[in-house]
Amino acid sequence: MNVHGKHHRTIWLKKDDPNVVQIIDQRHIPHHFVIENLVTVEQFAQAIRDMHVRGAGLIGATAGFGMYIAALHAPKSSPQAFMAALVEAGETLKATRPTAVNLAWAVDRQLKAVEDAGDEIDARVQTARETAQAIADEDADFCRRLGEHGKAIIKEISKNKKGEPVNVLTHCNAGWLAFVDYGSATAPIYAAHDEGIAVHVWVDETRPRNQGARLTAWELGQHGVPHTVIADNVGGHLMQHGMVDVVITGTDRTLYTGDVANKIGTYLKALAARDNGVPFYVALPSSSFDWEHRDGLKEIPIEQRGAHEVKYIRGLHDGKIVQVLLTPEESPAANYAFDVTPARLVTGLITERGICPASEEGVLALYPEKR
Amino acid sequence: MNVHGKHHRTIWLKKDDPNVVQIIDQRHIPHHFVIENLVTVEQFAQAIRDMHVRGAGLIGATAGFGMYIAALHAPKSSPQAFMAALVEAGETLKATRPTAVNLAWAVDRQLKAVEDAGDEIDARVQTARETAQAIADEDADFCRRLGEHGKAIIKEISKNKKGEPVNVLTHCNAGWLAFVDYGSATAPIYAAHDEGIAVHVWVDETRPRNQGARLTAWELGQHGVPHTVIADNVGGHLMQHGMVDVVITGTDRTLYTGDVANKIGTYLKALAARDNGVPFYVALPSSSFDWEHRDGLKEIPIEQRGAHEVKYIRGLHDGKIVQVLLTPEESPAANYAFDVTPARLVTGLITERGICPASEEGVLALYPEKR
Numbered sequence: 001m002n003v004h005g006k007h008h009r010t011i012w013l014k015k016d017d018p019n020v021v022q023i024i025d026q027r028h029i030p031h032h033f034v035i036e037n038l039v040t041v042e043q044f045a046q047a048i049r050d051m052h053v054r055g056a057g058l059i060g061a062t063a064g065f066g067m068y069i070a071a072l073h074a075p076k077s078s079p080q081a082f083m084a085a086l087v088e089a090g091e092t093l094k095a096t097r098p099t100a101v102n103l104a105w106a107v108d109r110q111l112k113a114v115e116d117a118g119d120e121i122d123a124r125v126q127t128a129r130e131t132a133q134a135i136a137d138e139d140a141d142f143c144r145r146l147g148e149h150g151k152a153i154i155k156e157i158s159k160n161k162k163g164e165p166v167n168v169l170t171h172c173n174a175g176w177l178a179f180v181d182y183g184s185a186t187a188p189i190y191a192a193h194d195e196g197i198a199v200h201v202w203v204d205e206t207r208p209r210n211q212g213a214r215l216t217a218w219e220l221g222q223h224g225v226p227h228t229v230i231a232d233n234v235g236g237h238l239m240q241h242g243m244v245d246v247v248i249t250g251t252d253r254t255l256y257t258g259d260v261a262n263k264i265g266t267y268l269k270a271l272a273a274r275d276n277g278v279p280f281y282v283a284l285p286s287s288s289f290d291w292e293h294r295d296g297l298k299e300i301p302i303e304q305r306g307a308h309e310v311k312y313i314r315g316l317h318d319g320k321i322v323q324v325l326l327t328p329e330e331s332p333a334a335n336y337a338f339d340v341t342p343a344r345l346v347t348g349l350i351t352e353r354g355i356c357p358a359s360e361e362g363v364l365a366l367y368p369e370k371r
Numbered sequence: 372m373n374v375h376g377k378h379h380r381t382i383w384l385k386k387d388d389p390n391v392v393q394i395i396d397q398r399h400i401p402h403h404f405v406i407e408n409l410v411t412v413e414q415f416a417q418a419i420r421d422m423h424v425r426g427a428g429l430i431g432a433t434a435g436f437g438m439y440i441a442a443l444h445a446p447k448s449s450p451q452a453f454m455a456a457l458v459e460a461g462e463t464l465k466a467t468r469p470t471a472v473n474l475a476w477a478v479d480r481q482l483k484a485v486e487d488a489g490d491e492i493d494a495r496v497q498t499a500r501e502t503a504q505a506i507a508d509e510d511a512d513f514c515r516r517l518g519e520h521g522k523a524i525i526k527e528i529s530k531n532k533k534g535e536p537v538n539v540l541t542h543c544n545a546g547w548l549a550f551v552d553y554g555s556a557t558a559p560i561y562a563a564h565d566e567g568i569a570v571h572v573w574v575d576e577t578r579p580r581n582q583g584a585r586l587t588a589w590e591l592g593q594h595g596v597p598h599t600v601i602a603d604n605v606g607g608h609l610m611q612h613g614m615v616d617v618v619i620t621g622t623d624r625t626l627y628t629g630d631v632a633n634k635i636g637t638y639l640k641a642l643a644a645r646d647n648g649v650p651f652y653v654a655l656p657s658s659s660f661d662w663e664h665r666d667g668l669k670e671i672p673i674e675q676r677g678a679h680e681v682k683y684i685r686g687l688h689d690g691k692i693v694q695v696l697l698t699p700e701e702s703p704a705a706n707y708a709f710d711v712t713p714a715r716l717v718t719g720l721i722t723e724r725g726i727c728p729a730s731e732e733g734v735l736a737l738y739p740e741k742r
Contacts (some may be wrong), residue, residue: 030698030699030700030702031696038540060408066436075511076521084547096442149387203702205578205681205697206604207576207578207602207603207604208602210697211477211707213681213697213698213702214697214698215520217698217702218697218699218702221699221701221702222730227702227703228702228703228704228705229636229681229682229698229702229703229705230704230706231578231579231603231606231636231681231682231706232578232602232603232636232707233577233578233603233634233635233636233639233710234635234636234637234707234710235448235639236636236639236642236707236710237635237638237673237707237709237710237711238707240668240710240711256631263600263604264602264605264608265605265607266477267607267608267640267643268604268606268607268640269639271642271643272638272641272645275642282583288480294619297611297612302608309599310576310584310600311600312686313684313686313695313697314695314696315683315684315695315696315697316696317688317693317695321696322687322688322693324685324686324687324688324693324695325402325599325686325687325688326576326581326584326589326684326686327401327576327584327585328583328588328589328592329401329645330592331401331574331584331588331589331592331599332598332599332600333596333599333600333601334573334599334600334601334605334683335601335602336601336605336608337613338603338606338607338608339604339608342613346723352400
C-alpha cells in the first residue's frame with residue numbers, strides 16, 4: 001500500500017543490494033516513518049522480539065528473509081556446516097516469539113527448501129532467497145485475494161447508500177502493517193476504495209496497546225482512506241444509530257467451528273452488531289485456521305500481558321515519544337490480550353478462497369481437504 | 372470516604388473559618404492530592420467550569436456553597452441590592468455548565484431560601500449557609516441510603532462465594548468524587564466493604580477521559596477497597612469466564628421508562644452482562660430521573676466533545692503531568708460522550724428509596740407521586 005504516496009510493502013530486499021533486507025520499524029508509527037536495514041540474523045531476531053515488526057503474516061515473512069540472510073552468511077566449507085548454521089539461525093528466530101505459528105512454519109519451510117536444493121552452496125543460497133520472496137509474495141497474494149472476496153460485501157452494501165460512504169468498523173490492526181501487503185480486515189476496504197467505492201472506516205483505538213489509533217489510522221491515512229478514530233467504547237452507540245454498515249475484524253486464530261480469537265474487545269463489538277442487525281465479518285488467510293480445537297471459550301488459552309501496558313501509555317510530547325502514567329501508581333491492572341467471539345455472533349469468514357459461514361459445515365465446505 | 376486514612380467529603384466549609392470553602396481539585400487526581408480554597412464567586416465558577424469539581428451531585432453542592440459565599444460578600448446596604456448581587460452570582464454559576472441540571476436547581480433553591488428568610492441581612496446569610504450545608508448533607512444522605520439498598524445485592528451474592536470476594540464491574544466514575552460522599556455506583560460497594568463483606572472491583576478505565584483509571588481507582592484505593600484497572604475492552608471476556616458477579620454503573624440521566632443514559636461504553640457492558648447472565652444494575656439518586664421523556668434512544672441528545680480528548684491523553688511523566696499525542700496528527704477522531712442502555716438490558720435501578728425494575732411500572736411503584 002502507499003506511504004507518502006509511494007508503494008511500500010512491510011518488508012523487502014533492498015533495491016540493488018540483495019545483502020540487505022529492509023523493514024518499516026513499526027515502533028515509531030504513527031509519529032515517525034523509519035526504515036530499518038537488517039543484515040544479520042541477530043538483527044532479525046531483535047526486530048521480531050522487540051516488535052519492530054508484528055502481525056502473523058509479517059512475522060512469517062520476516063523469519064523467511066532472516067533465514068535467507070542466515071544462508072548468505074553461513075559457512076560455505078561443507079554442506080553440513082552450512083546446514084548446521086541454518087538450523088541454529090532457525091532456533092534463534094523461533095525463540096523470539098514462541099507462540100507465533102507462522103514464524104516456526106516459515107523457518108521450517110526454508111530448512112526443507114534448502115535441504116531439497118542439493119549440495120551446491122550457491123544453489124542453496126539462491127533457493128533461500130527465492131523461498132523468502134515466495135513466502136512474502138504468497139502472503140501478499142492471499143491478502144489480495146481475500147480483499148477481492150470481501151470487496152463484494154462492501155460493494156453490495158454500497159448499492160443502498162446512494163453515494164454515501166459505506167461505514168466499516170474495525171478493531172485492532174489487521175492491516176497491511178500486520179502482513180506483507182493489503183492486510184486481512186483492511187484488504188476488502190483497500191480493494192473497495194481503490195475501485196472507487198466510497199468507504200469510511202471507524203477505527204477502534206484498541207486499548208491498551210492502541211494498535212488501531214497508532215497503526216490502522218496511520219495506514220488508512222497514508223493510503224487516503226477516509227477514517228475516524230474512536231474510543232473502544234463508542235462502537236455500540238454508532239451501531240444503535242445506524243452509523244455502521246458492517247464490522248470487519250481480523251483474527252489471531254479461528255477454529256474450524258467458527259469461534260474467533262481476536263484482540264480483546266472484539267466480542268463486545270460482535271454483541272453490539274448482533275443487537276443492531278449489523279453484519280459482523282472476520283477476515284483471515286487460511287493459515288489462521290485452527291483445525292484441532294472445537295470450543296473457543298474452553299480451549300483457547302488467553303495470554304495475559306503485563307499491567308504496565310494498561311497503566312502507562314506512550315505518545316508524542318514535544319517531538320519526543322514519552323511514556324506517561326495513567327492510573328494511581330499503586331493500583332493493580334489486568335491485561336487480557338484476546339477474547340473469543342462465539343461463532344453464533346459471526347456473520348461470515350472472509351478467506352482467500354471465498355466467504356463462508358462461521359460454522360464447521362461452512363468452513364469444511366470451503367476446505368474439503370480438511371474433512 | 373477516606374483519603375490517606377482520614378475522612379473527607381469532596382466539598383466542605385473550612386474548619387474554624389466559615390469564610391472559606393474547600394474542595395479537592397480533581398484535575399490532579401490520581402497523581403497529586405490538592406485541596407483548593409474557594410473564597411469568591413468567580414473562583415467557584417472557575418472550579419465548576421474548568422472541572423476542578425465534576426459529577427452531578429458535587430456540581431450542585433458546589434453551586435450551593437458558591438451562593439453562600441455570594442451572600443457573604445453581597446452589599447448589605449439594602450435587601451434589594453443584596454438580592455440583586457445574589458441573582459447575578461446565580462447567573463454566573465449557571466452559565467458555567469449550562470446542561471448540569473443540579474447546578475440550576477441548587478442556585479434556585481438558594482435564591483428561594485434566602486428570599487423566604489425575611490429582610491434581615493444577617494439572617495439571609497445564615498440561611499444561605501444552612502441551605503448550602505443542607506444541599507451537601509442531603510446529597511451525601513441520598514447516596515448513603517442508596518448504598519444500603521445496593522449492599523443487599525452484594526450481600527446476597529456473597530452467600531454463594533464461599534468467602535471469595537464478590538466481583539463488581541463498574542464503568543466511569545460514579546464514585547464519591549462525583550457526589551459529596553459515598554457516590555452512586557460505588558455506594559453499595561463501600562457499604563459492603565465497610566460491613567466486612569469481601570468485594571473486588573473491576574474498574575473500566577473509561578476512555579477517552581479515563582475517569583475510571585484516574586478517579587475510581589484512586590478513590591477505591593484510598594478507601595482500601597481491592598480493585599483492578601482494566602481496559603474497557605476486557606469486561607466481556609471477564610463475564611464469559613464467570614469473573615464478574617454483578618455490574619453496577621451510575622447514570623447521567625435515567626428515563627422513568629428505564630432507559631439509561633450513561634458514559635459511552637455502558638451499553639456494551641450491558642450487552643455482555645445479558646449474554647452471560649450477569650445482573651446489571653444502575654445506581655442513582657432520584658434527582659437523576661427524567662420524568663418527561665419515554666424513549667432514550669430517540670429522545671436523549673448525545674453530547675459530542677472535542678476530538679483532542681481522543682487524540683491526546685494526560686499522564687504523569689518525570690513527576691509532571693504532560694499531554695501526549697496518541698494518533699496520527701492528521702487523523703480525525705469522534706468523541707460521543709454518552710450512550711443509551713435500553714431498559715430491557717437493565718436488571719434493576721438502585722435508588723435511595725429502594726431497588727426497582729427498570730420499567731415504567733417499576734419506577735412509578737417506587738415514586739407513586741409521579742403517576
